[in-house]
Amino acid sequence: MYKELLEQIETNQFKEVKSALVEMHVQDIADLLEQVDPPKNLVKVFKLLPKDMGAEVFSYIESDIQKKLVDALSDKDLSFLVEEMYIDDAVDFVAEMPANIVERTLKASTKETRQLINKYLGYGPETAGSIMTPEFIDLKEQMTKEACLKRIKKLGEDVETINVLYVTDSARVLKGVLSIRQLLLADDDTTVGEIMHDNVVFAETSTDQEEISNLFKQYDFLALPIVDSEKRLVGIVTIDDVIEVIEEETTEDISKMAATTPNEKPYLKTSTFKLWINRVPWLVLLLVSSTFTGLIISKNETLLSTGIYGILLTACMPMIMGTGGNAGGQASATIIRSIVLNEISFKDLFKVMWKEFRLSLLLGFSLAVVCFGKIMLIDGLLFNTPGVDWLSALVISAAMFLAIVMAKIVGCTLPLIAKKCKLDPAVMASPFITTILDTLSLLVYCQLALAFLM
Amino acid sequence: MYKELLEQIETNQFKEVKSALVEMHVQDIADLLEQVDPPKNLVKVFKLLPKDMGAEVFSYIESDIQKKLVDALSDKDLSFLVEEMYIDDAVDFVAEMPANIVERTLKASTKETRQLINKYLGYGPETAGSIMTPEFIDLKEQMTKEACLKRIKKLGEDVETINVLYVTDSARVLKGVLSIRQLLLADDDTTVGEIMHDNVVFAETSTDQEEISNLFKQYDFLALPIVDSEKRLVGIVTIDDVIEVIEEETTEDISKMAATTPNEKPYLKTSTFKLWINRVPWLVLLLVSSTFTGLIISKNETLLSTGIYGILLTACMPMIMGTGGNAGGQASATIIRSIVLNEISFKDLFKVMWKEFRLSLLLGFSLAVVCFGKIMLIDGLLFNTPGVDWLSALVISAAMFLAIVMAKIVGCTLPLIAKKCKLDPAVMASPFITTILDTLSLLVYCQLALAFLM
Numbered sequence: 001m002y003k004e005l006l007e008q009i010e011t012n013q014f015k016e017v018k019s020a021l022v023e024m025h026v027q028d029i030a031d032l033l034e035q036v037d038p039p040k041n042l043v044k045v046f047k048l049l050p051k052d053m054g055a056e057v058f059s060y061i062e063s064d065i066q067k068k069l070v071d072a073l074s075d076k077d078l079s080f081l082v083e084e085m086y087i088d089d090a091v092d093f094v095a096e097m098p099a100n101i102v103e104r105t106l107k108a109s110t111k112e113t114r115q116l117i118n119k120y121l122g123y124g125p126e127t128a129g130s131i132m133t134p135e136f137i138d139l140k141e142q143m144t145k146e147a148c149l150k151r152i153k154k155l156g157e158d159v160e161t162i163n164v165l166y167v168t169d170s171a172r173v174l175k176g177v178l179s180i181r182q183l184l185l186a187d188d189d190t191t192v193g194e195i196m197h198d199n200v201v202f203a204e205t206s207t208d209q210e211e212i213s214n215l216f217k218q219y220d221f222l223a224l225p226i227v228d229s230e231k232r233l234v235g236i237v238t239i240d241d242v243i244e245v246i247e248e249e250t251t252e253d254i255s256k257m258a259a260t261t262p263n264e265k266p267y268l269k270t271s272t273f274k275l276w277i278n279r280v281p282w283l284v285l286l287l288v289s290s291t292f293t294g295l296i297i298s299k300n301e302t303l304l305s306t307g308i309y310g311i312l313l314t315a316c317m318p319m320i321m322g323t324g325g326n327a328g329g330q331a332s333a334t335i336i337r338s339i340v341l342n343e344i345s346f347k348d349l350f351k352v353m354w355k356e357f358r359l360s361l362l363l364g365f366s367l368a369v370v371c372f373g374k375i376m377l378i379d380g381l382l383f384n385t386p387g388v389d390w391l392s393a394l395v396i397s398a399a400m401f402l403a404i405v406m407a408k409i410v411g412c413t414l415p416l417i418a419k420k421c422k423l424d425p426a427v428m429a430s431p432f433i434t435t436i437l438d439t440l441s442l443l444v445y446c447q448l449a450l451a452f453l454m
Numbered sequence: 455m456y457k458e459l460l461e462q463i464e465t466n467q468f469k470e471v472k473s474a475l476v477e478m479h480v481q482d483i484a485d486l487l488e489q490v491d492p493p494k495n496l497v498k499v500f501k502l503l504p505k506d507m508g509a510e511v512f513s514y515i516e517s518d519i520q521k522k523l524v525d526a527l528s529d530k531d532l533s534f535l536v537e538e539m540y541i542d543d544a545v546d547f548v549a550e551m552p553a554n555i556v557e558r559t560l561k562a563s564t565k566e567t568r569q570l571i572n573k574y575l576g577y578g579p580e581t582a583g584s585i586m587t588p589e590f591i592d593l594k595e596q597m598t599k600e601a602c603l604k605r606i607k608k609l610g611e612d613v614e615t616i617n618v619l620y621v622t623d624s625a626r627v628l629k630g631v632l633s634i635r636q637l638l639l640a641d642d643d644t645t646v647g648e649i650m651h652d653n654v655v656f657a658e659t660s661t662d663q664e665e666i667s668n669l670f671k672q673y674d675f676l677a678l679p680i681v682d683s684e685k686r687l688v689g690i691v692t693i694d695d696v697i698e699v700i701e702e703e704t705t706e707d708i709s710k711m712a713a714t715t716p717n718e719k720p721y722l723k724t725s726t727f728k729l730w731i732n733r734v735p736w737l738v739l740l741l742v743s744s745t746f747t748g749l750i751i752s753k754n755e756t757l758l759s760t761g762i763y764g765i766l767l768t769a770c771m772p773m774i775m776g777t778g779g780n781a782g783g784q785a786s787a788t789i790i791r792s793i794v795l796n797e798i799s800f801k802d803l804f805k806v807m808w809k810e811f812r813l814s815l816l817l818g819f820s821l822a823v824v825c826f827g828k829i830m831l832i833d834g835l836l837f838n839t840p841g842v843d844w845l846s847a848l849v850i851s852a853a854m855f856l857a858i859v860m861a862k863i864v865g866c867t868l869p870l871i872a873k874k875c876k877l878d879p880a881v882m883a884s885p886f887i888t889t890i891l892d893t894l895s896l897l898v899y900c901q902l903a904l905a906f907l908m
Binding site: 023024025027149152153156157161162163180181184185199201216217218219220222239240243246247250251253254255257258259260263266267268272273275276279280282283284286287288290291293294295297298301304305306310311312314315316317318319321322323325326327329330332333334335336337338341343344348351352355358359362363366367370371374378379383385386404429430431434435438442 | 477478479481603606607610611615616617634635638639653655670671672673674676693694697700701704705707708709711712713714717720721722726727729730733734736737738740741742744745747748749751752755758759760764765766768769770771772773775776777779780781783784786787788789790791792795797798802805806809812813816817820821824825828832833837839840858883884885888889892896
């Protein structure tokens, strides 16, 4: 992509580049700029853009390229850029920059913008306040359709969306909401108060962004009003920001489910050291907790190393633990996802347990049959492993059955309990549950073997 | 929630219920209806709704409740319902119903609606065609602002959105796109051709829904035009459908990553038998593949059951395999997610491998140190496990180091290779990789032990 354009840039054909750029989508221009090398050309290409387009493109550029650009811009250009950007984009930009650039940026901004940016930087991370924008259209109840259209025409250029319009009273308290469609379809003499919805769904600046995205999913909103503690309208969150939140939260969940600390930056832009920090504590924790399995094995050394069944029992150990771990991982992943999608909550604990219990009987029985067959046929007939007979195969299959039942029960309950305790259910995924199940299933396995095979 | 309303319904206070309903959001009414019991009351409450609101509420109700409702509706009511619903919602509804209801529904529809529904049912699952709607506003290039506003007022009630407007020529070929904002901010004598974007991003009816959602993420669209093979505009996909697609695809990924076949229905509505079908093949596959670890163990029986190091080596087996599996799972989950987010692709294979290799040296070394300490202190000093000395601790820690290096390399390459082979990378997650790594790390472990501890 952009091969021709990149060549034109290399060969300084900036006139051709400029006429191509104005036809492009801003997001594509941002992609292009990220591929331009050396930085000198980057600045040249950026300056080809009409100024208002430049600000929009800038907000889509990754922060390391933003930094290179800002280093090359004059204070005047920087000032224009900051004023032209939507406040939420400007805040995102400032939040990613090193101190010297932040200082330069704030100095270059108007007092009003500077105050706004500082205010937004004060909202907690992952709150509605941190993702909202103050650029929306507010109307008053008594306004007529014509007055509204005039206001939209006046402010429309600078707001984030005109698709949803907000109604406030003189104290800026949120009173209602209406869509641009309702306004356009209304008769000319209608006032805002007559057509607005007064049963408004809103959130506060401190609301967690995950709750915000749940509201969008529930109501198919395009924008959601955000109010302060006095119910005064201070901003709106738009759907494009919510999609980013959904992606971010999913990445977080998947990371935690794989026992990694989530990372905000893209993989290839994350330093190896940072990745090490994200991964090492979990591995150490899981390694140390494997002390339990080690203990169980050394306590049962006679069982596992002597007698006719010793080898077979040792050889089947990884299979029992592995299957238990996989069965538990299936249950926990399904439950964790259902919790995230608001399909189940702690009150469903017994319903879930009952379902997983019946399921575990079915699965346990199926797997026990396969296990029995595998031991008799593959281990016994095919590879002549010593110790294979119907009794040992039966005992190992019974251990398999019990391991699966335990796995499903543990796998489905722990995420729900975590949720109840205000912990993140995603942490209760496979690696964590596997460690618990390894211990449990090994215990059952050795006890059964001791009872019937010694 | 809805406690008071549900009580009023139970006690037949339908007048109060009705006045409460018209103030509510349609999605909340749908939630309420799903909690109404017995079904007789369900129908009564539904009929309290103004008819156009009824159709909207109906499209948010889960299919098992939809079925109960339709069973109780007259053909005339059903006909009104179907005509009033957006086509994409009507298609979703028909697709979920049993044959007899489908037949009744199609009979009750007008010929035009029937043809549309049948056409939509013909689009492949998970394609743009299956999620688009034909209800949009199309304009012509020569139309003035006034003519456009008139057309919007005429059609606005029945289309899915007026926020984005499409421009077609006389052969219905897509020519351009403009937002309602551009139209409203334009001067009165402007024509559509002057302000529309002619560099339109669009997709075809057969495009995969995952690609559609990537376009929305890339360009922050609210709607995307869908064309047929002659570039004629046939429908639009709107952002609310895309959010559903994103959720669906994420659930699919997480299911596959946990070795479960993805399920379309919510967990509690899925039968135990269906869950069994989703889970059992994977467990069987993983169980049978554990034959390899079993073989390695029985081939090394002398090593593991005799000599001073036998017990220690057996006791540390789960730790080596477990840590290898966890380390591989971390890498594969990170890479799978990055592939989904379009951050990396097959061309980055060597960059990724190089990064994971350096990371694995760091992690391997850290974990080997912890492992050495754990064996000497916990196993040796604390529990007096026989066979603990500096040599055995060193050999086991070295095996740990190698297991982690292998785990990271396997974990990061397999998803990328799967993607290259047009397989779903998500299948290459922890359970699958663990099975491979169990075998590899056990081999290395036994070889090292044979070389230094026999």
